[in-house]
Amino acid sequence: MANWAGSAIDGLLCYCRAGFEPELAGELTERAAQAGFAGYARAERGTGYVLFICDDADALSRALPWSTLIFARQKLRLFADLNGLDPRDRIAPMLAALPPDIRYGELVMEHPDSDAGKPMAGLARSLGNALRPALRKADVLTKEDNPRLQRLHVCLLDGDHALLATGEPEDSAPWPLGIPRLRMHADAPSRSALKLEEALLVLLDEGERKRLLRDGMRAADLGAAPGGWTWVLTRHGLRVQSIDNGPLRQHVLDSGLVEHLRADGFNWQPQQPLDWMVCDMVEQPRRVAERMATWFREGWCRHAVFNLKLPMKKRWQETQLCLDVFADQAQKPLTIRAKQLYHDREEITVFATPAR
Structure with a gap:
């Protein structure tokens, strides 16, 4: 035995x-x-x-x-x-x-x-x-x-x-x-594209992906260069304003769906409300949470995916604080989901949408 x-x-x-x-x-x-x-x-x-x-x-x-x-x-x-x-x-x-x-x-x-x-x-x-x-x-x-x-x-x-x-x-x-098994597409401008692909797969259900990601919707990608997240959005048929002082890959611009605006993504604001805003900028997480809340409070977007870069210490406490800051300062009922994805490193990814 x-x-x-x-x-x-x-x-x-x-x-x-x-x-x-x-x-x-x-x-x-x-x-x-x-x-x-x-x-x-x-x-x-x-x-x-x-x-x-x-x-x-x-x-x-x-x-x-x-x-x-x-x-x-x-x-x-x-x-x-x-x-x-x-x-x-x-x-x-x-x-x-x-x-x-x-x-x-x-x-x-x-x-x-x-x-x-x-x-x-x-x-x-x-x-x-x-x-x-x-x-x-x-x-x-x-x-x-x-x-x-x-x-x-x-x-x-x-x-x-x-x-x-x-x-x-x-x-x-x-x-x-x-762990979703995602492969790096040959046309992806950077590996960061896998982060947004995984976020849309993990944080949204199938019905939400069909309903919220449709041809002709308009989005902003803050801190877009070299264009990984912009590229993912265009593959869903969205028209994207890519905000970054740095360059985008030419084939991303050649899609006909992208307008590259050379500006500081952290301070830029749209001239009219957008369907989506995505953001993968390297910045203090609390500052990002506050800026993301401004986008919702001012009605600049309806849905968002953004990353919060976490410090080396007290990462759970910082996560709680930043999500509370975002929820409080948005000043409207939101559904908020957050995950540390497989393609994330020292960060978490957040999806926010109006509460149903």
């Missing part, structure tokens, strides 16, 4: 950018306390994930929707911590740890997006190839993937250590590790 030390565990498993575990732990701890739940975070810097242990994790998960968590790329319902797995048989302990009477629509094999986790990629693939048929034989996994049912996530921390969790289709990222 395999010699392993497994235990049931009640909590949340959340993935994040390596190095931002303290920020995610702080966010989960504070948000849980505000919702009336006792619990504690287990986090180690550089690991790419945080556990939040709570006696009523089901209720806590409902109280903290994935879409509202800023530093969590993914939120899963943790139910087992299997340590000391025998490499000769990792599958039997996993089957034994599954809760009764649950049938999963998909198996997702994962490893943390960290220096320690990435070497687990090959083992995760091979173990998944062996575990899937075993789960189907036990009738706990559908014969074909069913996106309407819960997903079973197996997160390999090491060759003998795995976390088991479930993902709710309506309350989790649909991508493994919460």
